[in-house]
Amino acid sequence: MTKQLHFILLLSLSLLLSACSKQPPAPDQNASADPSAQQSEPAQSSSPKYRIVTFAPTLTDIIQNLGLIDSLVGVGEYDMLAPKDKNLPVLGTFINVDTERLLSLKPTHVFMLTGKDGPPTNIEQLANAGAFKLFAYDYPATIDDVLQILDSNGTSLAKLNTSAKTFIGPNIPGIGQALDRVDQSTQLKTAVLTRLHKIMQLTKDLPKPRVLMLFSLKEPVMASGTGSVNDQLLEIAGGANATGDSAVSAPTFDRESLVSMAPDVIFALLPDVPAQKQNDPRLANLASLPIPAAKHDSIFILNSPTILVPGINLYQTAATFAVKIHPELTDKLNPILNTPITEPLPEDAPELQSEN
């Protein structure tokens, strides 16, 4: 009994000590309550007008391309596009936001991609109470959706003539409108559309090989189904999704299904993995199958960090797909792939006006 009492006392004491010994770290240096301290921060000095929080890499990508990266004060979890040198505070996912930390950052604008149910109620209530301006967009299912998030003034995808034309985007201002960067966002949108249009012009008369886009090399393999942004980009790049009409977003396939499907090209979309080598052992299983993709050495690992992020980089993903599907176009596609979006293409591109 005495031993038990000692144990309980010891436990209570240690809990007490652990509670007193170390205070939780301050949310972030940028989040200081003292306004004068905020004035001295680089983010404030370059763009004092906004304190922006994003909850998706797509949104971070757009903010970066609008030249507002210095105004970014917080990001969501798993944001691989957040500037690493800024060591920005991570505020959870859009479902589970670290509200206390979010408020401590005193954001002016919060951008998130959400499901059909919209943002969490508590975040919505805070926005309604005037704590910040909230912009919650549906997760983009088409290229149009992505561009609408950038600039909500009209949409121009009809000119791209892909099968997924239905616009299901948000009925709220785009980021360009929300942050008074309308001209810049319209220019970006037009530049992205121009490049996508150019790629499509190059591939439109070529045969459309059947392409399988994999999310994983672990068998049974998981593929990208139809009705996604990548599916549309594939179509622009001059390919056809080998999964046909898929009922699920990421169907899995065993070897028999793969042999029966007989894809002409396989893309393994694996952001940040080591680059593909000659006779890469990671592709040995797929390369051993009696399928056209294996026979013609058309199995590729695409490891760009943004390969699965539907952002401004859409044109780069489409161009990368097109180079692999139609290698004969490499010389014509390289300028599109390598010229920064803010610079004009070295050769004349087909003109494309936004439908505002």
Place this chain on the structure above:
Amino acid sequence: MPHQPTTTSPLPASSSEDPQKAPKRLSRVLVILCFLTLLLGLATLLRLYIGTSDFGFPQDNYILNIRLTRLFIGLTVGIALAVSGVGLQALLRNPLAEPYILGLSTGAGLGLFIVLYINRYTTIFADNQFLYVFSNSLGALIGASASMFIVYLASRRRGIIDPLGLLLTGVVLSTINGALIMLANYINGPAGIRADIAQWMMGFINESVPNSLIITASTICLLGFIILLTFARHMDIATLSSIEAQALGVNLKFLRFILFLVSSILAACAVTLAGPIAFVGLICPHIVRMLLGPKHLTLLIGSAITGAALIVAADTFSAFLKIQIENNFSYNIGLLPIGIFTALLGGPIFLYILHPHLGASDA
């Protein structure tokens, strides 16, 4: 009311049992075993007929080879899980024991996660084709073996395996492994490896496992099955109290060690080949116990046949559903994990087994 090994002894109540009933019982057992074998044969034939690409016996040798490989893995996994379930139920003297109760599936999952992580972000294994091809399976096998070893060390009391200690250690280790997988998943992010692990946890027959590993695993399973068959009589006696069993000449320390070792290795082989497929190791012994009674010789043989038939039938149904949806609705749904079908079948039976216990505790 299903038979329960803890309360129902497979030994005759007295030596004065009517000797005329013995041949009748034997013929009944043989008829039921033949029936189960017939079911297995039917499932096997259907699996060869129904592929994931089309119906009909394949003309292409490559497709035939794929179907035969899947069938062979299905048979091995089914036998391993069901026989392991019988062994663990006897060892733990608990009718609700199943192969993954000792934390082997989560251990294998953790091992697999580590290998997937290494393979995704480094080229340590990818530099060597031999290592890379085996890496996923070996990761799962090492994870399962490590869990088995820890459970064994932690559950011994005075040199002998304590069934209750084994059960509790297994549950705790399973929770710890599960927490580590969750932590690793959380840190790693939603895409990539998390999707791979989530898919693996559903249970898929994976025909990409190297042939040498499939043959090794099936040989081990066969050996394990034979070993348990030779100990069937001892397992019958061990259902009595420890004192009675020892008085009848059973070395409980050795028997428990053998049961633990063989059951764990069988489960580890199954989880390496097809991921954690639920309920097969739980329900097959119970179904057979209801049909054939609690004697372990017939229980082991019947469970092996039933387990193999259940897995092959689930795999066939998965392929059938895929083709039907493709043909009738022009939708590609992909291959459904067989773990779904075994769980959907096993869930209600599990509740049926569990319910009388709940009623008893309330009374």
